[in-house]
Amino acid sequence: MSGTMRGVYTNLTEIRRRVFAEVARIAYASANEKGEASVDDTAAQLQQLPYEIVPGDVATYRESVFLERAIVQERIRLAMGLPLQDLDRPETVSDGIKKAAVPETYYEPPLVNVIKFACNACEDNVYRVMPNACQGCLAHPCREICPKGAISFRDKKAFIDHDKCIKCGRCANVCPYHAIHHHVRPCADACGMHAIGSDEHGRAEIDYEKCVSCGQCLVNCPFGAIADKSQIFQTIMAINAGDEVIAEVAPAFVGQFGGKGNVDKLREAFKELGFAGMEEVALGADLCTVEEAEDFLDEVPEKIPFMGTSCCPAWSVMAKKEFPEHAGCISMALTPMTLTARLIRRQHPNAKIVFVGPCSAKKLEAMRKSVKSEVDFVLTFEEMAGMMQAKDIDYTKLAGEGGDFDVASADGRGFAVAGGVANAVVNAIHRRYPDREVNVANAEGLDECRKMMRMAVKGKYNGYLLEGMACPGGCVAGAGTLQAVAKSAGAVKMYSKKSSRKNATENAYRMLIPELERDEDGKHEQDQVAETNEAQMPKE
Template sequence: MNSANPVYTLRNECQDCYKCVRVCAVKAIKIQNGRAEVLPERCVACGACVANCPAGAKRIRSDLEKVRNLLLQKKKIIASLAPSWRGVFEYTPAKMIAVLQALGFAAASETALGAQEVSIRAAQILNAQNGGLHISSACPVIVDYVRLYKPEFASCIMPLASPLLTHAKLLKNLYGADCTVVFIGPCIGKKNEADRQSDLLAAALTFDDLKYWIKEAYLDPETLSDDGQKFTPENAYEGALYPLDGGMNETLRRCGVKDNIQLINICSLELFGDALKNFEASKLAAPVFIEALACVGGCIAGPCAAGKRSRLLMIADILQHTQYRKNIPAQPRVIEPRQYAPANIAPKQYSLEEMQAALKKLGKYTPEDELNCSGCGYNSCRDLAQALLDGAAEVSMCASYMRKTATRKAAAMLKSMPSALIMLDKDLKVLEVNEAFNKMFRENEMTDFFPLFKTVLRTGQDLRKEHYIYKNRLYDLNVFAVEQNEIVGALITDVTRTQEGREKVAGKAREVIAKNIATVQEIASLLGEHMVETEALLNSIAEDYSVKQEN
């Protein structure tokens, strides 16, 4: 566990289901000793693993304690509140501000103000283009994805900081460089922005963090006075559309982007990656701008949107309360230029021999063996083999290989087992027997055992019978439930010869005693009162051996 990263794993909670591997678009997961670890250098902080982990082992780093410490230092902290707050918290703006101030914030401002500045500048940049592909820089997850996994498109990212960082710069320009900005929203990726741009952004809290903080502080929002509460420095307008699918493109239209510029919105990390496959910019007839958001449905569907409120109601609330300016300024008040350098994570190339060796470890000797079932979380058997060579995966992740291996081992064990084994279904129809069973019984001879099987099927409790007499032979029976009311099994051991052998040994011991009784008596006459004890001792040799076989 490395809780310094935005996303990390609680190892003891991980149930080795590999679901995080399946849902991770960039496979930033390493399986070690059956536990899934997040690889921070590959992770884009999309939060898919957090949202889908059935065991709750994937966690998001909380920066709540960091913010509390800033408050203790009497810092002037301004909350940069993501525009999606309206879809999560059913408060009025004044009430929302009152809650934040009750927690210690000096003021609250809408991140959407930064979005408005970004849209004005982005429209200017696009209007100056004659062609080419242009990708929005609003979503930090998309930006990291391009830099790490599509580095050839890094130069296509708009040369602007995100709306959040632009907003932070605006606030510092207005209230002084010593003011501290803390983001609150539904995004995990913003934590990376705070880590990398601590001069602008001190910390990033999630809506989950805020709800927890409100509860922990025993705040009752209804009792807080909201008279005269306003966002600083002013209310946001069309920038409040940013968390919606197509919201940024709508602001660009309102900012006067030219009609020939093709505005496309993609809200899915996977779909965005697919859209860039085999792309050739030279074939574009006009400038193309992609408003790219990692979360399906936009930021209102972020991994930390905190709640199960209807998505439709969230969208409706944002649209209902968004106000529009009749005249949008021609120039932005503030802008934060940014160039995004590629940080290519190129997969290591392995030789054909190395790949074949890795595939053989997975039981894949021919192309027909490669099922590509994705049960391991990877899209193909070869992808798993690649991860195996990278040290990010384990052989045990391949379910088909493990099943075949288990089947072979079980078959070998059953074949060499000296005891008889039989498996029956709930109707007492034989499912499986081993060779030893065929040597001891016929299947139709099992009817005498049916009452035992029915009892175990009904109760689910194992049953043991020693020296069970059947057709003049003695058997030790172990009847067990494979699945209650469905499948029952029995392990049957013939102990007849063992019992006969014990009786013979006991008989010979008694003969020895009888033959040596005279000697015993002679010794006893010398030992006097110890005679009875001596005879009892010798008799116990035989009796004890006999008793053991009865137990």
């Protein structure tokens, strides 16, 4: 069931993107001639914004226009990086704006939020009979197979006593008319961490001790009741202040804004948005590949029984949290985001670096102490599209200046698609040892990743390289993407083939890996898992 709405442009999609665009527009307009933000003017515009997004006095989607505006207000606050309003006391959409207007402001916990009064309080894990489908058949297989006697017949229709039902699902499996349906809450169904339960009113509630911020819940809630915080406002404040702001763009960017890659168009778009430059994160993917290939050759199976890849933070954190005794089996290599940021800082030590990609979990990764000094802001493709809309930039109509990134390898670019990370590492190993057999296991979605780890812990994958991807389909299926997963995967594969470098070992920057991997405290950022999930966000 998870992912059924992906790639479908809905009314909810329109509202979400309109909020991003309007917040970005206000941010760009907030600076005076000296680049200083006018907080009072910004607050006044924010107060008016819900009425612009939801005009009139007739509700379009909900039972009340006032409820629609209240939900939009909460989305505006989250887009500003602000917490949800405290409904127990008077508060306005602009409360806290002075703090949000400072470029260095970071998220307060939690990152992913449930807007309670937007939640439909969907039934979760309940079996119900669809009366129009039930034929009251003579065999009554549903009743006969029920181990708890929870099924009886009323008016010749099956009836389930939920006080007795243990939710085993046997009745649904044997019904010849498929008249028994398993109702699950869409957000909970999409959550591979099983972190979503219900509060006392039946509304969704997130267990932040389990949540790894993969974002699958927020893109699978058909009521738009779940949203994560953004740094759109803070990024634009840094641009307005005249800072050197450089974007590093994840490999999944291809086709997200239209076109077929069009790096020259994307570079021009970032320039018009006020960025000083743009680099390809696939460059860091190459470095990560080389590092993981070296680690695999050095450690498996002599030191560790298997090795898991490191680039997906949600998968990495899940594996280390739930299988702590095998945490050392997950690669300690820095992620492509961090490696690319460190490369950029070699030439631009005072720049503000913005990771632009498909992933909400990267927002959580960027808050680790060992990464925060490297990556200043994280924006999704959807948030970036909002910035383009705010500046009236039509990406496909930009002239572009010609040229490609032409730095990263085809394998590095392939990180965005499920299977791509493992493929890159195997190819790097084969460059040194062509005859070395490397067994690989892949998993997409955190539930499948968990199953893979359980098998590995039991010894089923000794000597293997494990690739985990929290999002089914890989990074191209991240919560912040704009296009259908299959379409994006195809675009990435086509773009990868254009690289003049096929293998990560052909990347000239690979000689810098030892220097880039070195932290001040001598620890890799992947060692910081313990700090990653304390109330989701560390407080400094």
